[in-house]
Amino acid sequence: MATHLLSVVLPTHNRPDRLETAARSVLDQEGGPVELVIVDDASGDHTPEVCGRLADDPRVRVVRNAESLGPAGSRNRGMAVATGDLVGFCDDDDAWLPGAASVVCDRMDRDPGVGVVTSWHQVVHDRTGRTAVFRGPQEYRAEHLLWFDLVAIPFGVIRRSHFPDDLAVDTDLPTGEDWDLWLRCARIRPMVTVPRTLYAYHQHGGARVTRVGTGPATGRQRFLDKHGPSMSPSCRAYHRLVVAGVVGGRGAVVRQLGSERTAPGAAAVAASVLAAGSVATSVARRRRDPGLPARLMRTLVDRLPAPPARDDR
Numbered sequence: 001m002a003t004h005l006l007s008v009v010l011p012t013h014n015r016p017d018r019l020e021t022a023a024r025s026v027l028d029q030e031g032g033p034v035e036l037v038i039v040d041d042a043s044g045d046h047t048p049e050v051c052g053r054l055a056d057d058p059r060v061r062v063v064r065n066a067e068s069l070g071p072a073g074s075r076n077r078g079m080a081v082a083t084g085d086l087v088g089f090c091d092d093d094d095a096w097l098p099g100a101a102s103v104v105c106d107r108m109d110r111d112p113g114v115g116v117v118t119s120w121h122q123v124v125h126d127r128t129g130r131t132a133v134f135r136g137p138q139e140y141r142a143e144h145l146l147w148f149d150l151v152a153i154p155f156g157v158i159r160r161s162h163f164p165d166d167l168a169v170d171t172d173l174p175t176g177e178d179w180d181l182w183l184r185c186a187r188i189r190p191m192v193t194v195p196r197t198l199y200a201y202h203q204h205g206g207a208r209v210t211r212v213g214t215g216p217a218t219g220r221q222r223f224l225d226k227h228g229p230s231m232s233p234s235c236r237a238y239h240r241l242v243v244a245g246v247v248g249g250r251g252a253v254v255r256q257l258g259s260e261r262t263a264p265g266a267a268a269v270a271a272s273v274l275a276a277g278s279v280a281t282s283v284a285r286r287r288r289d290p291g292l293p294a295r296l297m298r299t300l301v302d303r304l305p306a307p308p309a310r311d312d313r
Helices: 016-027 047-054 070-081 100-110 177-186 216-230 233-259 266-287 292-303
Strands: 006-012 034-040 060-064 086-089 116-125 131-134 157-159 191-203
Touching: 006 016, 006 070, 016 034, 016 047, 034 047, 034 070, 047 060, 060 070, 070 177, 086 100, 100 116, 100 157, 100 191, 116 177, 177 191, 177 216, 216 233, 233 266, 266 292
Parallel strands: 006 034, 006 086, 034 060, 116 191
Antiparallel strands: 086 157, 116 131, 116 157
16 A cells, blocks of 8 residues: 555636535545645636535635636745645546555555656546547656657656756646646656546636647747757657648648658658558547557657658757
8 A cells, every 4th residue: 555645736717516526536545645736727617616525625726826827837836835745636627546546556556756647537528428448658758758748648657856856847838738738748757647537627618727828839839949959850740740730731731741841751751650640530530549640650650760860940
């Protein structure tokens, strides 16, 4: 049984009907001591009342933002007051599944050198009731995460003592802030995925916690701006194609491909990876296997040709 304290940060905004379910999923975990830090991101409804009821449990700490900080800022505020060396996350419309804390903490205990442990997760379509399991790759490195978010959710437990004191979620990213965090962690310590379904990720069409900025295109572009210097020419070209597709669809991708002035062959590699991912996504929908693109990307990155000596950005 784990004896170290696990702190779980749960940001919430105007979702009192879902908050209690998410909170109870963490508090009902067995296998070791748990602390739940709820960050109320300036909710304007009766969320504070729900937080107050939950705070009757001495394991619950509630922090309220006077003005909205968004998901990244709220997670940072929660981490600032969390007291455990192990820190995890839960969104207010998701849930930790039974046994999650025990499995993740045991994995940490078996390999003290690991910095982050995450898991497979269940994708729940609230409107239809259908579910599928996201089975991502189990082992990967930072160079894989430069291409693709192989985790795809905020569920991950970090051993904070392995990382700098200023480790925080990047508030400049309107989307993909968890992806950026995992990438930065993987550059410092190994990150692994446990092949168990330990988290329920709900898709319901509404906003997730609080979103700021202009959406996926802006988030991807800022991710590229931030990590581009560490990417190969083909990886940078790939992200530019993705941004073009999000903004303008297939026609914009074709135009972007025609305008690429990268190292020789980089644009062709980027286009082939994008095409493979598109096919994998289509197959994944038919097979109800949402983790297929992530597994494919993990394999593709290892098979890509080495970048040329000249690094044309």
